[in-house]
Amino acid sequence: MKTWHAALLVMTLGAILPLSAVAQEPIRVLACEPEWAALAEEIGGNDVIVHSATQGRQDAHHIRARPSLIAKVRLADVLFCSGAELEVGWLPVLMQRGARRIVQPGQPGHIMAADHVEMLDRPEVIDRSLGDIHPDGNPHVHLDPRNIVILADVLASRLERIDPSRSGAYRERLASFQSRWADAMTGWQKRMERLRGMEVIVHHKAWSYLLHWSGLERVASLERVSGIPPTASHLAQVFELARNSGTKAIIRAPFEPVDASDWLFGKTAIPVVELPFTVGAHPEVRDLFSLFDVTLTLLEEIKDRP
Amino acid sequence: MHKIVRFVRATVIGLSVLVIASVVHSQSNPPTTEELAAQISALKQDYESRIAVLEAQLASLKAESLSTETKAVPAVRPSLSNRGNSFNPAIGIVLNGMVSEYSEEQSGIPGFQIGHESERPDEGLSLGHSELTLSSNIDDKFYGNFTLGFGVHAGEPTEVELEEAYIQTLPGAGLPDGLRVKAGRALWTFGYLNELHTHEDDFTDRPLPYRAYLDGAYNDDGMEVSLVLPGNLYGEVGGGIFRGGDTPFAGSRSGREAWSAFARLGGDIGSNSAWRIGGYILDGEARNRSGGAAHAHAEDDGHGHGEEEHEEEEHEEEEHGHDEAGEEGEHGDLAEFLSDGSFTGDSRLYGIDFRYTWAPTGNARDRELILQGEYFWRDESGDYVLQEEHEECTDPNDHSTCEVHMEDITESLSGDSQGWYAQAVYRFLPHWRVGARYSHLSSPDDDAELDDDPYALSTMIDWTNSEFSRIRFQYNRESFNGEDDDQFMLQYIMSIGAHGAHSF
Numbered sequence: 052m053k054t055w056h057a058a059l060l061v062m063t064l065g066a067i068l069p070l071s072a073v074a075q076e077p078i079r080v081l082a083c084e085p086e087w088a089a090l091a092e093e094i095g096g097n098d099v100i101v102h103s104a105t106q107g108r109q110d111a112h113h114i115r116a117r118p119s120l121i122a123k124v125r126l127a128d129v130l131f132c133s134g135a136e137l138e139v140g141w142l143p144v145l146m147q148r149g150a151r152r153i154v155q156p157g158q159p160g161h162i163m164a165a166d167h168v169e170m171l172d173r174p175e176v177i178d179r180s181l182g183d184i185h186p187d188g189n190p191h192v193h194l195d196p197r198n199i200v201i202l203a204d205v206l207a208s209r210l211e212r213i214d215p216s217r218s219g220a221y222r223e224r225l226a227s228f229q230s231r232w233a234d235a236m237t238g239w240q241k242r243m244e245r246l247r248g249m250e251v252i253v254h255h256k257a258w259s260y261l262l263h264w265s266g267l268e269r270v271a272s273l274e275r276v277s278g279i280p281p282t283a284s285h286l287a288q289v290f291e292l293a294r295n296s297g298t299k300a301i302i303r304a305p306f307e308p309v310d311a312s313d314w315l316f317g318k319t320a321i322p323v324v325e326l327p328f329t330v331g332a333h334p335e336v337r338d339l340f341s342l343f344d345v346t347l348t349l350l351e352e353i354k355d356r357p
Numbered sequence: 358m359h360k361i362v363r364f365v366r367a368t369v370i371g372l373s374v375l376v377i378a379s380v381v382h383s384q385s386n387p388p389t390t391e392e393l394a395a396q397i398s399a400l401k402q403d404y405e406s407r408i409a410v411l412e413a414q415l416a417s418l419k420a421e422s423l424s425t426e427t428k429a430v431p432a433v434r435p436s437l438s439n440r441g442n443s444f445n446p447a448i449g450i451v452l453n454g455m456v457s458e459y460s461e462e463q464s465g466i467p468g469f470q471i472g473h474e475s476e477r478p479d480e481g482l483s484l485g486h487s488e489l490t491l492s493s494n495i496d497d498k499f500y501g502n503f504t505l506g507f508g509v510h511a512g513e514p515t516e517v518e519l520e521e522a523y524i525q526t527l528p529g530a531g532l533p534d535g536l537r538v539k540a541g542r543a544l545w546t547f548g549y550l551n552e553l554h555t556h557e558d559d560f561t562d563r564p565l566p567y568r569a570y571l572d573g574a575y576n577d578d579g580m581e582v583s584l585v586l587p588g589n590l591y592g593e594v595g596g597g598i599f600r601g602g603d604t605p606f607a608g609s610r611s612g613r614e615a616w617s618a619f620a621r622l623g624g625d626i627g628s629n630s631a632w633r634i635g636g637y638i639l640d641g642e643a644r645n646r647s648g649g650a651a652h653a654h655a656e657d658d659g660h661g662h663g664e665e666e667h668e669e670e671e672h673e674e675e676e677h678g679h680d681e682a683g684e685e686g687e688h689g690d691l692a693e694f695l696s697d698g699s700f701t702g703d704s705r706l707y708g709i710d711f712r713y714t715w716a717p718t719g720n721a722r723d724r725e726l727i728l729q730g731e732y733f734w735r736d737e738s739g740d741y742v743l744q745e746e747h748e749e750c751t752d753p754n755d756h757s758t759c760e761v762h763m764e765d766i767t768e769s770l771s772g773d774s775q776g777w778y779a780q781a782v783y784r785f786l787p788h789w790r791v792g793a794r795y796s797h798l799s800s801p802d803d804d805a806e807l808d809d810d811p812y813a814l815s816t817m818i819d820w821t822n823s824e825f826s827r828i829r830f831q832y833n834r835e836s837f838n839g840e841d842d843d844q845f846m847l848q849y850i851m852s853i854g855a856h857g858a859h860s861f
């Protein structure tokens with residue numbers, strides 16, 4: 052009988068606790084990637100508790116649906132992710148298991164960045180032999196700073212809807228962020244003039260938005276099929292391309308395997324540059340501003356090499 | 358919208374003021390043409406970026422207002438729902454085949470009933486277990502899943518089993534947050550492996566306690582409720598009621614003779630490792646439970662593999678000397694009752710499980726260590742009935758007067774048995790994993806006089822080309838009653854179409 056009482060008590064507590072947790076509690080934001088966590092901190096400030104499911108140097112395609120993340124979804128008011136199937140391997144499980152209504156599709160607490168911006172790399176053919184393809188297009192939308200502004204706005208309006216009592220604070224932080232971001236973009240655009248047209252080889256399609264915005268030229272991708280390691284024959288082709296072009300750099304994300312890019316560096320002496328990709332992936336990248344600052348600095352260093 | 362227009366206007370005015378001011382400024386200090394050009398280009402860039410920001414804001418606001426205009430509730434394009442085949446269910450097929458070599462001709466765990474699902478695969482080239490899954494959200498409140506398993510055993514027609522056919526509430530069903538209800542037939546929550554389909558396992562075969570206690574997995578008909586508790590740690594409690602028709606139960610009369618309860622706890626250690634532990638109870642009644650017969654299979658236990666076993670028994674008896682067999686039968690053949698008899702009585706199974714994952718680099722795809730273990734304790738009391746052939750002759754000298762009839766021999770048993778396994782799997786390269794597992798059973802009754810407790814040691818190495826294909830080599834040493842069986846298995850597991858996301 053005792054076990055039944057304990058079970059009943061636990062059940063009752065479970066039903067009562069969420070009710071008592073409303074009112075002026077901070078809004079809980081679960082971001083799938085650090086860039087969205089950083090944006091939520093900009094707009095939410097002290098009124099939100101932000102947690103990121105992945106860390107700076109983790110590949111968001113492949114994490115486990117850890118029990119702690121089920122607990123985070125269970126309490127989240129806002130779920131802020133890239134979408135376009137980037138998190139398809141783990142997020143659906145978390146959403147189903149956490150069973151939190153406000154973060155389900157169609158609810159105000161459900162924000163998928165890919166739903167709000169223009170997508171690149173939308174595949175024409177969808178077939179598994181092409182590797183890990185995303186039928187909705189490339190999900191790494193945060194590397195175009197123009198998309199960040201759009202998402203800042205979406206987030207602010209969602210926060211206002213979920214938590215109208217602090218609507219003024221969200222609006223204020225949004226306005227401040229927008230003005231700082233516009234200033235920063237002015238600076239970046241100036242710096243980018245010098246980089247425009249610089250030829251690079253990338254590891255994976257993860258960099259499409261950065262290239263699109265910055266005007267860097269992609270000569271080739273080391274991964275012919277995304278998500279499947281480069282084959283020898285493909286690498287040989289990339290090597291030819293690299294030799295016959297003015298390629299200045301091989302760009303790699305912190306979570307991408309090093310072997311292919313190191314091999315190409317060994318053959319061609321084209322420098323490999325590890326760009327931060329997201330917040331927290333580089334010691335100096337602590338927010339969205341420094342993400343683009345550091346990225347441009349690293350590219351400029353390559354450009355200035357003799 | 359008015360606000361935005363005002364904001365845009367204000368910004369444009371602001372920018373114009375800026376332009377005028379800079380022009381005025383430049384007039385007071387006559388600049389060189391280079392300076393002017395630089396200033397103009399700086400201004401131009403400033404404009405461009407600000408305009409880009411404003412355009413982006415406008416676009417998003419337009420999208421927002423459109424969605425709020427058409428619907429009172431904000432409609433957002435869901436990106437994580439089923440796609441490609443909008444209203445058709447997601448279809449997934451698992452293809453599985455293997456080649457295996459065994460050193461022993463027969464395999465059965467003495468002292469335990471072994472069902473069809475947990476038999477050793479056929480020797481040589483064989484198709485393992487193929488699977489077809491259809492699943493979809495039914496509407497805004499329910500999700501449905503339908504899974505057929507196709508088992509192929511040598512010399513028998515292909516066996517189709519309805520593995521799962523369940524509905525489950527979606528978070529939009531209006532239940533309190535964290536609460537889920539699942540009904541139908543499903544791989545219910547019990548231990549770690551039970552919820553998984555066998556193709557998701559890290560080894561080719563299930564560990565001994567799963568084979569002995571659950572005939573692979575418990576997928577009875579019934580319903581289950583679970584609640585994820587709010588808190589920083591993951592905590593979940595739940596329970597279910599079931600028909601009582603699947604191993605370890607059988608022959609349900611009332612149709613609601615089994616129940617379960619469970620609790621789980623989990624969390625992270627740092628950012629690279631995670632853990633989960635759980636405790637489980639499964640309780641019910643069995644009526645005439647025998648190996649392989651629990652789940653309404655195409656053939657009954659008297660035919661097929663059952664007969665082979667019978668022959669072997671007789672063989673063994675001869676070896677031990679026929680005359681003494683009758684005398685010794687009381688205790689010496691208790692193991693035979695336990696493995697070949699049919700059980701009627703109460704059965705309760707307790708389980709605890711743990712799982713720990715550690716990704717040294719933070720990326721589980723590069724390198725990952727998984728430690729996992731489960732412990733089960735089975736408490737059963739009831740009768741084991743074994744049918745034996747009995748020859749009665751009216752004239753002992755004339756064989757033609759003899760009649761053979763079956764006689765039920767009953768052995769009452771009340772006892773417990775324990776089983777456990779522990780395993781480690783390590784991904785040492787992105788596509789390669791190695792693993793080792795040890796599993797052990799202790800005899801359900803001391804009187805069964807097994808020389809040794811059954812145990813199995815397994816090692817495996819597998820290569821995973823993509824999420825959808827895996828090739829595995831496994832070596833097992835199974836030691837049952839002192840006899841060692843060396844098993845070599847090479848297996849492929851591939852999946853076509855929709856591929857469910859993996860849980861922890």
